[in-house]
Amino acid sequence: MSERPILVLDEGTTSTRAMLYAPDGRRLGMAQADLSQYYPRPGWVEHDAAEIWDRTLACARDMVALAGGADRVAAIGITNQRETVVAWDRRTGEPLAPAIVWQDRRTADHCAALREAGKEEAIQRRTGLVIDPYFSATKMRWLLDHAPAVAAAGSALAFGTVESWLMWKLTGGLHVSDASNASRTQLMALDAADWDRGLCDLFGVPPHALPEIVDNIGPFGETQDQWFGRPIPIRGLMGDQQAATIGQACLTPGDAKATLGTGAFVLAHMGSSVPVSRHRLLGTLLCRLPGETSYALEGSLFVAGSLIQWLRDELRLIATAEESEAMARSVPDSGGVAMLPALAGLGAPHWRADARGAIHGLTLGTKRAHIVRAALESLSHQLHDLAGAFAADGMPWRALCIDGGMSANDWIAQDLADILQLRVDRPADVETTARGAAMLAAVGAGLFPSLAEAAGAMGAERRSFAPALPDDVRGERLGRWQALLASA
Ligand code: ADP
Numbered sequence: 001m002s003e004r005p006i007l008v009l010d011e012g013t014t015s016t017r018a019m020l021y022a023p024d025g026r027r028l029g030m031a032q033a034d035l036s037q038y039y040p041r042p043g044w045v046e047h048d049a050a051e052i053w054d055r056t057l058a059c060a061r062d063m064v065a066l067a068g069g070a071d072r073v074a075a076i077g078i079t080n081q082r083e084t085v086v087a088w089d090r091r092t093g094e095p096l097a098p099a100i101v102w103q104d105r106r107t108a109d110h111c112a113a114l115r116e117a118g119k120e121e122a123i124q125r126r127t128g129l130v131i132d133p134y135f136s137a138t139k140m141r142w143l144l145d146h147a148p149a150v151a152a153a154g155s156a157l158a159f160g161t162v163e164s165w166l167m168w169k170l171t172g173g174l175h176v177s178d179a180s181n182a183s184r185t186q187l188m189a190l191d192a193a194d195w196d197r198g199l200c201d202l203f204g205v206p207p208h209a210l211p212e213i214v215d216n217i218g219p220f221g222e223t224q225d226q227w228f229g230r231p232i233p234i235r236g237l238m239g240d241q242q243a244a245t246i247g248q249a250c251l252t253p254g255d256a257k258a259t260l261g262t263g264a265f266v267l268a269h270m271g272s273s274v275p276v277s278r279h280r281l282l283g284t285l286l287c288r289l290p291g292e293t294s295y296a297l298e299g300s301l302f303v304a305g306s307l308i309q310w311l312r313d314e315l316r317l318i319a320t321a322e323e324s325e326a327m328a329r330s331v332p333d334s335g336g337v338a339m340l341p342a343l344a345g346l347g348a349p350h351w352r353a354d355a356r357g358a359i360h361g362l363t364l365g366t367k368r369a370h371i372v373r374a375a376l377e378s379l380s381h382q383l384h385d386l387a388g389a390f391a392a393d394g395m396p397w398r399a400l401c402i403d404g405g406m407s408a409n410d411w412i413a414q415d416l417a418d419i420l421q422l423r424v425d426r427p428a429d430v431e432t433t434a435r436g437a438a439m440l441a442a443v444g445a446g447l448f449p450s451l452a453e454a455a456g457a458m459g460a461e462r463r464s465f466a467p468a469l470p471d472d473v474r475g476e477r478l479g480r481w482q483a484l485l486a487s488a
Contacts, residue, residue, distance in 0.1 A: 004074035006441045007063055007232065009056055010434040011080040011162050012240070013101065016052060018059035019431070020067055021438040023074075023447050025458035027429065031062035038098065043105035046098035049086045052162065053169045057227060070230035076170075076223070077236030077441030079243040079433050080162040082184045085139040087147065090156045090175075093168065097147035100139040107138035119202065126189045126196060128275055128283025128295075130351075136161060136185035137203040144204065157209040161185070163237050164211045170234065171221040177211040178237035179293070183285035188213065190295065191274045193288055215288045216242075217444040235444025240433045241265045242286050245296060247436030248401040248427065249455035256390070256397040257432070258383060260406035263347070264304035266386055267296040268395045279389040280349050287451075297395055299348035299386040305406045307341045307375055317368045325411045328373040333473075335370035336361040338480045340488055341378045349389035355488045361480075376412055380419035381481040387420055399423040401462075403430040410465075418469035419477065427460035435460065 003023045010017045015035055020028040033055040038046040060076075067073050083102035088095050100106070111131045114120070120131050129135055140159050143150040150157060160168065161184070164177040182188045182195075187205060189196040193213065200207050214220060216238050222231035238246065241259065245267045248257040253271035258264055267286070275283030275297045286296040308321045318324050342355040359371060387397055399422050406412060407426050417424040429435065439454040448454040 003447065004072050005067055006438045006445070007060065007067070007073045007076045008434045008437045008441070009060060009076065009078045009166060010240075010437065011052065011056060011078070011166065013081045013103075016056045016059060017434070018056070018063040019434045019438075020063045021435070021458065023442060023457065025435070025460065027431070029063055029066045031059035033059055041106075043108075045101040045104045047084065047101055049088065049095040049099045049165055052099070053166065056166060057169075061228065064228045064232070070223075070228040070232050073232050074447065075233050075235040075441040075445035077437035077444075078163045078166055078234065079238050079240050079437035080166070080181070082161060082181055082239040082241065083134060083136050084162050085136045085143065086160055086162065086165040087140075087143050087150045087153075088158050088160075088165065088168070089153055090158050090173075093173070096149040096153055096157070097143055099162075100143065102134055104139065105133045107133040107142050110138045110141065114202075123186065123199070123202075125276060126199060127186050128183070128190050128277075129186050130280065130282065137187050137199070137205055140209075141204045155208060157206070158211070159205070159209045160211050161239075163239070167220065167234065167237070170223045170227060172224040174221045175211045176214045176220060178216050178239075179213050179285050179288035180216060180239040180242040181237070182213045184239060188285075190283060190285060193285065193293060215290060217289055217440050219444065233445065236437050236440025238287070238437060238440055241267055241298065242284070242296065243436035243440070244403060244433040245269065245286060245436065246439055246451060247432035247434070248403065249459050250401060251452055251455060254395065254398045255401070256399070257401040257403065259404040259432075260304050260379070260402055260412070261404040262305050264301040264379070264383070264404070266299045266383070266390075268390055268397060270295040270297055270395055275393070277389075277393050279392045280351050281389055281393055297390060297393060299389060301382050301386070302344040302347045303341045304379055305404070307343065307378070308406065310343060311372060311375055315371075317372055321405070322409075324372050324376060325409045327369045328376050328411045331367065331369045331373055334374040334377060335366055336363070337366055337370045337374040338484050339371070339374040339378045340484045341375065341382070342488060346488070349385060350485075352488070358484065358488065360484055376409070377415060377477065379406070379412060380415045381477070383416060384419050384478070397422060399425060401425045401427070403427065403432040405430075413465045414468070417465040417467045418474060421467045421474075423467075424465040425462045426465070427462050429460040
């Protein structure tokens, strides 16, 4: 009899998915449902937590049926959009307010006040995070101040990120959050890996409302019979970017991955040392196992794939995102055109919210293809700046593993290798987030003794891109980018 598969619940921002993985890493099936996005005011982004649960359950049931029933599933692994806050009532198990999504900026004033009060350095030292509405703590406080049902719930109030909410529903009342998700709330001290009383006081979040912080590999309980007929053990929990790092088999210090989607997220494994960036990167918990905690440095770009969407939908220079590749190859270089993709300010390591984008070097000889090529080149330059910040923080990348929708573009993969002067590896299956959650759950289910062995058995095949650009051409590109940055 073949070994039982792992069920992964991958709860993203725009969709929720359930996937089934065989212990040899093959993906056996996937069910997907879109999630409604609510934008009640400029800068506000909400989800309906009840919908997240309903749609996740429906997708999970499809995959359990595909496996042949709950008895045929070895374990569940959950991975999720991080930082998003759900508030629910412990008595009823029902949401008390709309979930506030990670992109939501409504707590900008609260964050500015904390920064003005001089709190940032101490908070960054404790949590690895800069003060920003992105993280969960100010979202929780906002709900206490503005959502009447949350304010009135008293000791029945439960807060959690999305994996915590799904755990509560699946198990019928277990209130836990894994350490990787907890590290994004800004309420957890990185070194203690527990809620920090001082931070809870500072942000005004009552500790009694918070979940218990657990490791990334369990046992964490099992699903109630009513969901799948029979219980299924839940063995892996992890936030999406950390799970992608594990799914890329970035398991030793210096291993780095970049997820190139709408934005880009780079995480580098830091081993067991608690990261404190001096170059405006984020320190975060990567994975907590019994007696062994690893950390990562993280840098994010706000604009990556969204630049390609903009070329397609606004400038109409390309008809599809895929066409950008053929267009970039149709010219030998960008014809002297350079693009600063600061369409939403500049993220790490520059953190220039005010910066505006620019296209420089136009002549009558400039073709569409030159502009498209300059746009693609700008991704490599942004990642090169990030690479510099990681190196300055003591963690130079040895190679870069890429995934996400944009990584399908071979021209981009090669250009990254050329500009970073590093080997760039791309797995055949770029769904590395779900694969990471499958690896965690497989270890939790006892199928493998360690993540390294799970990665060996379940890791996808890779294609490598090696640097090939002549030094003088590379130098010229880097020089042009620096000039453009300086003028921004
Ligand atoms: P997310 O998870 O953030 O929704 P995905 O990982 O699905 O994003 O990636 C989608 C993004 O990748 C889109 O912004 C799209 O423009 C870009 N993209 C997809 N295919 C390509 C391609 N072949 N070349 C360049 N960009 C691409």
